[in-house]
Amino acid sequence: MTDYSITHLRELEAEAIYVIREVGAQFEKPTLLFSGGKDSIVMYHLARKAFWPQVVPFPCLHIDTGHNFEETLKFRDELMESTGGRVIVRLVQDSIDAGKAVEETGVNASRNVLQTITLLDAIEEFKFDAALGGGRRDEEKARAKERFFSHRDDFGQWDPKNQRPELWNIFNGKKHMGEHFRVFPLSNWTEMDVWQYIYLEEIDIPNLYYTHKREVFNRDGVWLAKAPFMQLKESEAYELKDVRCRTIGDISCTGLTLSSADSLEDIIQEVAAARSTERGGRYDDKRSEAAMEDRKKEGYF
């Protein structure tokens, strides 16, 4: 037989495009959760490929904690502008002002958990029946058993013991009124796959992922960025360092990596040599061993 081979990246790409098209076909009001991070940028790129030459037939949804890196928002708006995409923004601040969410206090305060409330409200407001996310199974233990099509009850909750079996590439998105699905086309990707794919497809990413000088401080081994709403403990102090983001999330919990990587090649080499997982730099996961599982059950991304 002739060698009709396909590389792992092209196979993962084909799988993700297939899943995104299934969402376009099986649901009436899907949305793509967009954070401005590299995974959601890759997701949006794949969604464009899935429906080309049609523009992505559903809007993106950005849950804005108000604690973003400035560059992320600028990048988001430019990307949507240049590709004819649409983004809906909902603010965690509005949930707090409406009394639905209560701001955490203390030095470790973060709005990361509060995002869930705003997200579920937005899903209800727009009657979204499927939300595409960039979650990957390699990120964290609780995600290793996540399905591509993850069913959520009418409270937006995930029941790890009652997941639908997923066989072959047949996805069952049938649901009752008020329920919705989270769909994860990048389930089978690893952090390395995402970086290699960005490199292969020459996808633009925010400059935050490359090395830059920034004022940071060290908390329990994690480098965090200086920002107006961050409080220092007595033992902590700002230092100017060469850093880059490994993930882009809420500033209050996104750890920065000391790095001089200024190209995709450098980043890939760095990821390859890294001795801790991507989420190892996320302060929110350090709260307890089962932190992610708890947040997911409540309806987190």
Place this chain on the structure above:
Amino acid sequence: MSSVENPAPGYLDMELLRFTTAGSVDDGKSTLIGRLLYDSKAIFEDQMEQLEMASERRGEEQVNLALLTDGLRAEREQGITIDVAYRYFATPKRKFIIADTPGHVQYTRNMVTGASTANLAIILVDARHGVLEQTIRHSYIASLLGIPHILICVNKMDLTEYKEEVFEDVKKQFVPFKEILNIGDVRFIPISALNGDNVVDRSKNMDWYSGATLLEILETINIRSDADFVNPRFPVQYVIRPQRDEYHDYRGYAGRIAGGVWKPGVKVAVLPGGIESTLESIDTMTGELSEAYPPQSVTFRLAHDIDISRGDMIVPVDQKPNVGQEIDLMVCWLGENPMVMGGKYVIRHTTAELRGIIREVVYKMDINTLEENRDDKSVVLNEIARIRIKTSKPIFYDSYKDNHITGSIIIIDEATNNTVGAGMIL
């Protein structure tokens, strides 16, 4: 050995191998996976720290590699794996996806799920106990799901003083089943997952074994011919109509190639109508392709304007699939409620959704003894049976052994929307 020390841009051209592991807790399956991840350096420092913390809490002296694969808290508490968990690692040669499934009979549905996407199955046998009922069960499921390659790892060789006779005995015990199960490619490896013998590194304790290590096999086994390159099949997934000025008249049919090698110019028929046309082009956002094959996701344009929707199938005029409404299949029941004879269910087959009625249970399979039971016709959770269904509309199908995509269906309960059955068309 590991991708970790290597510059990655050179490894953009790796192949992807999906494999499943079946075994019960006592077989050391979790230890084996932990060993593969650990020795191929896929475990990061923070994961290792968590592991050390968890092992310590449980009062264990050595770091327990098995804890790596026990994901959910409920499982950690009960000390069992209750679902399919997916793991990832890579070497410079390949990227691997492990579907890790529990092996006890009550988890047959998890094994079937994990096996449905696998190129290869690892089946663990405890060297002290030899081929057991569960070995046969795991092998049967691997063969039922059409996994092309089976690796039988004879584990815990360290507990049998690494004796060659023990390993040879297991091979002999398996011979009769190899024929009954009709598995093409079966290989045997003597290992100790606990100590790492013949997993990634060659064992110093078993000079008598000259074959490849487990990882060597995983890295080199030929998986290119696993997909169906014989029967060209293109189930239409989504109709693309841009409705923007520059692509005003564009009409494309998006989907994933389910079989065969496609080139523009081929004469095609569109099922169910059978209207004929020509494949005009194979489109992607980055340009037209001169050929496309499984598992690529592409968009077809045809020479004629035909009314085509999701669930239709594009095939070559001279290589059509079977078309029918009375379908014979092997089913694995996944639902908590028993299968209802005469009951109506939703059926999903490729991108089509239709309804179906269970018409007949021909026999149930005793997956421990491989005997057919023609008396008891009740099919409950985790059971496997040969059944006949009637569908509300004709489906376009191939036998599962020829094409896993056009030969498989799922059965959905209309009331709960749960997936309750997995079917392989005979």
